[in-house]
Amino acid sequence: GESVGLHLPTLSVQEGDNSIINCAYSNSASDYFIWYKQESGKGPQFIIDIRSNMDKRQGQRVTVLLNKTVKHLSLQIAATQPGDSAVYFCAENNNDMRFGAGTRLTVKP
Amino acid sequence: SQTIHQWPATLVQPVGSPLSLECTVEGTSNPNLYWYRQAAGRGLQLLFYSVGIGQISSEVPQNLSASRPQDRQFILSSKKLLLSDSGFYLCAWSYGSSYEQYFGPGTRLTVT
Numbered sequence: 001g002e003s004v005g006l007h008l009p010t011l012s013v014q015e016g017d018n019s020i021i022n023c024a025y026s027n028s029a030s031d032y033f034i035w036y037k038q039e040s041g042k043g044p045q046f047i048i049d050i051r052s053n054m055d056k057r058q059g060q061r062v063t064v065l066l067n068k069t070v071k072h073l074s075l076q077i078a079a080t081q082p083g084d085s086a087v088y089f090c091a092e093n094n095n096d097m098r099f100g101a102g103t104r105l106t107v108k109p
Numbered sequence: 110s111q112t113i114h115q116w117p118a119t120l121v122q123p124v125g126s127p128l129s130l131e132c133t134v135e136g137t138s139n140p141n142l143y144w145y146r147q148a149a150g151r152g153l154q155l156l157f158y159s160v161g162i163g164q165i166s167s168e169v170p171q172n173l174s175a176s177r178p179q180d181r182q183f184i185l186s187s188k189k190l191l192l193s194d195s196g197f198y199l200c201a202w203s204y205g206s207s208y209e210q211y212f213g214p215g216t217r218l219t220v221t
Contacts, residue, residue, distance in 0.1 A: 009150075032208045043115075043199055043212035044153075089152065093208045099153040 012106045019077040021103045023090035028071060030092040035064055035075045038102065039086045047075070047088075082107045111136035115200050115213035122220055128173075128187040130216050132200030135181065140202040142183040143210060144175055147197040159183060195220045 013019045025033070031052040036044035050057045050064045050073075057064050063076040073090050089102035112135045122128060134140050141160050145153040155168045157175035165175050172191060176184045183200055197217055201210040 034209065036212075041215070041217070043201075043215045046209060046211065049209060091153075096155065097208065097210060101150060101152045 009101070010104045010106070012108060013080050015080060015082060015107050015109050017080055019075075019080045019084070019105060019107075021075045021077075021088045021105065023073040023075075023100055025071050025073060025090070025092045027092060027094045027098075028068070030094040032093040033064070033066065033073050034091045034093075034097075035062075035073075036089055036091065036099075037084075037086045038089065044089070077105075080105075080107050082109060111202075111211065113200060113202055113211060113213040115198075115216050117216060118214065119217045120219070122190050122218065124192055124220055125189050128185070128190050128194070128218070130185040130198055130200075130218075132183040132185075132213055133181055134183075134202045137202070137204060138180060140181065140204055142177065143201040143203075144183065144185050145199040145201065147199060147215075149196075153199065157185070190220045192220050194218065 011021060034049045035047040037047050038044040048057060048059045048062050048064050050066050055066055061078045065074045075088060077084055085105055085107045087102040087104050089100045091097050091099045114133050116131055143158045144156040146156055147153050156173060157165055157167055159165050159177045162177055162180055173185060173187050195218055197215050199215045200213040203210045
C-alpha cells in the first residue's frame with residue numbers, strides 16, 4: 001500500500017553543521033507535504049510545508065526540497081543547534097494526511 | 110491565538126479499566142479535530158476525526174471511541190483498556206480545507 005517512510009532512523013551531527021533529513025513517499029498523487037519536529041514527550045510542531053507544484057521552499061534556517069521524479073522529500077537545517085535535537089517526520093496529503101515514523105536528530109556540542 | 114490542550118499528560122491504567130482523554134481547542138471555532146496514536150518508533154496512526162459536533166469518523170476498528178459534545182471539545186474513550194492501547198495519544202486540529210494540523214502536547218498512556 002501507499003506509505004511514507006524515512007531513509008534513516010537516526011542522524012547525528014556536530015553543532016554548527018548542516019543537517020539533511022530525508023523522506024521517501026510512494027503516492028505520486030500526494031499534493032502537499034509537511035515537516036514536523038517532535039521533541040521528547042511533546043506534540044509535533046509544524047516546521048515547514050510545501051505543495052507539489054513547488055520544488056523548494058525556504059524558512060528560517062530550514063529548507064524543504066521536493067523531487068517528484070523520485071518521490072523524495074528532504075529537510076535541510078542550516079547551522080544545526082542543540083535545540084534542534086528532536087525527531088523529525090514528514091507527512092503527505094492525498095485526501096488525508098499520512099505520517100512517517102521519523103528520524104531522530106542528535107546534535108553533538 | 111489558538112491553543113490546544115490535552116489532559117491528563119500521563120496516565121497509568123490497569124487492563125480492563127475505562128479511559129477518558131480530553132482535548133480542547135481555544136481561539137477558533139468549527140475546527141476539524143483529530144485523535145492520533147503514536148507507538149514507539151512508528152508514525153502517527155489516525156484514530157478518529159471530526160468535522161463538527163456529534164460527527165465522528167473512525168479510521169480503524171478498535172475498542173476506542175470518540176465523542177465531540179461541544180464545538181471545541183474532543184474526547185477519546187474506552188470501556189475496557191487493552192495492553193495494546195498503550196501509547197502516546199495526540200489530539201490535533203485544523204481549520205476548514207487547510208491541510209496543516211496543529212498538535213496538542215499529548216497524553217502518555219500506559220496500560221499495565
